[in-house]
Amino acid sequence: MDIKRKDVHNxxxxxxxxxxxxRHRGVCGALTSDQLLQLSKHSSRRxxxxxxxxxxxxxxxxxYSNIIxxxxxxxxxxADGRQQxxxxxFAPDFLGRPFRKENGVTAEAATEVKVCSFPKTVIERMIGxxxxxxxxxxxxxxxxxDEARNWMLTLxxxxxxxxxxxxxxxxxTHAFPENETDTAEFELPMSRMDIxxxxxxxxxxxxxxxxxxxxxxxxxxxxxRHVVIPEITRLSDRAGF
Amino acid sequence: MDIKRKDVHNxxxxxxxxxxxxRHRGVCGALTSDQLLQLSKHSSRRxxxxxxxxxxxxxxxxxYSNIIxxxxxxxxxxADGRQQxxxxxFAPDFLGRPFRKENGVTAEAATEVKVCSFPKTVIERMIGxxxxxxxxxxxxxxxxxDEARNWMLTLxxxxxxxxxxxxxxxxxTHAFPENETDTAEFELPMSRMDIxxxxxxxxxxxxxxxxxxxxxxxxxxxxxRHVVIPEITRLSDRAGF
DNA sequence: CGACGCCTTGAACGATGTCAACGTGCGTGG
DNA sequence: CCACGCACGTTGACATCGTTCAAGGCGTCG
Numbered sequence: 001m002d003i004k005r006k007d008v009h010n011x012x013x014x015x016x017x018x019x020x021x022x023r024h025r026g027v028c029g030a031l032t033s034d035q036l037l038q039l040s041k042h043s044s045r046r047x048x049x050x051x052x053x054x055x056x057x058x059x060x061x062x063x064y065s066n067i068i069x070x071x072x073x074x075x076x077x078x079a080d081g082r083q084q085x086x087x088x089x090f091a092p093d094f095l096g097r098p099f100r101k102e103n104g105v106t107a108e109a110a111t112e113v114k115v116c117s118f119p120k121t122v123i124e125r126m127i128g129x130x131x132x133x134x135x136x137x138x139x140x141x142x143x144x145x146d147e148a149r150n151w152m153l154t155l156x157x158x159x160x161x162x163x164x165x166x167x168x169x170x171x172x173t174h175a176f177p178e179n180e181t182d183t184a185e186f187e188l189p190m191s192r193m194d195i196x197x198x199x200x201x202x203x204x205x206x207x208x209x210x211x212x213x214x215x216x217x218x219x220x221x222x223x224x225r226h227v228v229i230p231e232i233t234r235l236s237d238r239a240g241f
Numbered sequence: 242m243d244i245k246r247k248d249v250h251n252x253x254x255x256x257x258x259x260x261x262x263x264r265h266r267g268v269c270g271a272l273t274s275d276q277l278l279q280l281s282k283h284s285s286r287r288x289x290x291x292x293x294x295x296x297x298x299x300x301x302x303x304x305y306s307n308i309i310x311x312x313x314x315x316x317x318x319x320a321d322g323r324q325q326x327x328x329x330x331f332a333p334d335f336l337g338r339p340f341r342k343e344n345g346v347t348a349e350a351a352t353e354v355k356v357c358s359f360p361k362t363v364i365e366r367m368i369g370x371x372x373x374x375x376x377x378x379x380x381x382x383x384x385x386x387d388e389a390r391n392w393m394l395t396l397x398x399x400x401x402x403x404x405x406x407x408x409x410x411x412x413x414t415h416a417f418p419e420n421e422t423d424t425a426e427f428e429l430p431m432s433r434m435d436i437x438x439x440x441x442x443x444x445x446x447x448x449x450x451x452x453x454x455x456x457x458x459x460x461x462x463x464x465x466r467h468v469v470i471p472e473i474t475r476l477s478d479r480a481g482f
Numbered sequence: 483c484g485a486c487g488c489c490t491t492g493a494a495c496g497a498t499g500t501c502a503a504c505g506t507g508c509g510t511g512g
Numbered sequence: 513c514c515a516c517g518c519a520c521g522t523t524g525a526c527a528t529c530g531t532t533c534a535a536g537g538c539g540t541c542g
Contacts (some may be wrong), residue, residue: 156441
């Protein structure tokens with residue numbers, strides 16, 4: 001088939017990697033089939049439950065991972081327990097901070113998450129040998145920086161209503177890119193409490209804003225998690241764009 | 242002198258670069274003296290006034306720069322004029338987004354700023370030839386991402402008092418690294434309005450928090466800009482650490 | 483059925499924003 | 513040299529938004 005012919009070295013691709021998005025849009029796209037094979041020998045897949053801590057705030061990092069599916073939340077906590085989610089990661093993002101002993105954030109599975117992990121040492125050696133790999137990492141890091149700065153605007157200057165609308169738009173576009181551009185329907189990957197920690201609000205305020213959006217017909221909600229957005233433009237208007 | 246002997250190829254270093262911090266801590270540290278010479282042929286230094294726009298939010302980038310001295314603020318603005326400063330950059334940071342046509346933020350001189358600029362094309366070619374250069378950029382980008390995420394915690398979860406204390410600590414450590422660890426004295430590089438835009442507050446609230454810190458003896462202020470911090474630990478306590 | 487987790491709703495409170503007046507330093511022009 | 517205007521910062525009074533605390537709803541699982 002034509003599609004397969006375009007996929008260079010498809011026959012050499014390790015079985016584990018054949019259906020993996022990281023090979024196309026993620027960091028593994030920078031690797032030759034030889035290197036992919038070498039890496040796959042050291043890599044292991046696993047699925048984890050929501051709530052599982054993948055990386056601790058000040059624990060040493062031994063493994064790096066590619067996210068195969070699911071949503072991972074990156075958070076920071078203050079001494080008195082106040083918490084802020086500082087980023088969300090989706091497939092096929094790379095998880096872990098190269099060249100850093102500590103990483104300053106906790107990574108926790110928000111949904112069920114499938115990851116493909118490999119030892120720090122193997123990846124760091126490959127980075128040294130493969131400038132293309134480092135380039136991919138730089139690209140992803142630049143994207144994450146853009147996202148972080150966008151979110152700083154949301155945290156610092158938007159009202160509660162705008163924050164909740166911005167969150168829904170973020171999830172609609174990032175976690176479910178298969179949605180159309182004018183309408184969307186999906187399961188929220190996070191609890192009200194998580195959303196509050198992401199938006200710098202309380203659970204109650206988030207709940208009230210959901211209620212208001214529902215009352216105004218901008219969204220429909222069933223089972224607390226299932227969201228339908230009939231017209232995305234109406235939601236964008238509420239997000240401050 | 243011993244100091245000079247340690248500086249490899251010192252004699253070949255272009256005159257323009259000899260006293261430049263970017264050659265040590267910044268991206269130019271990744272270059273050989275040959276490359277430095279080549280780059281310096283295309284580079285130009287200039288000093289700009291506070292308020293000068295160095296990069297526009299959606300303007301094409303033609304130049305990259307190293308910051309030689311001064312403070313640059315990166316900001317975002319909403320359609321209705323609400324503004325948020327999403328990052329500060331100091332010498333010897335690299336200014337500009339490689340591999341991005343647009344960059345989504347406005348860069349503006351907060352103080353008088355000296356920069357060393359070179360054409361986008363020259364730098365991007367060098368990145369392709371020099372993995373070390375790309376590595377430096379990745380390192381800086383990772384640092385900026387850490388900073389951004391730290392600030393997200395500040396924006397989302399800290400009180401006005403904690404935000405202002407956090408700001409003072411940030412300036413004391415980043416803009417004036419020569420300060421001692423237990424005491425500090427410096428000129429604030431930004432107006433009350435800028436500080437408010439960085440902290441997600443109003444000018445009035447920032448002013449009141451300054452007044453309170455002064456009343457409590459945590460800081461002393463003269464001429465609105467000159468700040469003395471007698472005991473940095475007392476300020477840290479106020480910042481939520 | 484009851485208990486539990488998660489979410490929603492209500493009422494009162496408090497931190498921060500808004501609006502307006504005033505202060506201070508500085509440059510400018512009479 | 514003084515008077516004035518202007519930019520910037522401070523302070524006060526009041527309004528508002530989001531938080532806090534408390535009660536109750538709803539679905540799930542034992």
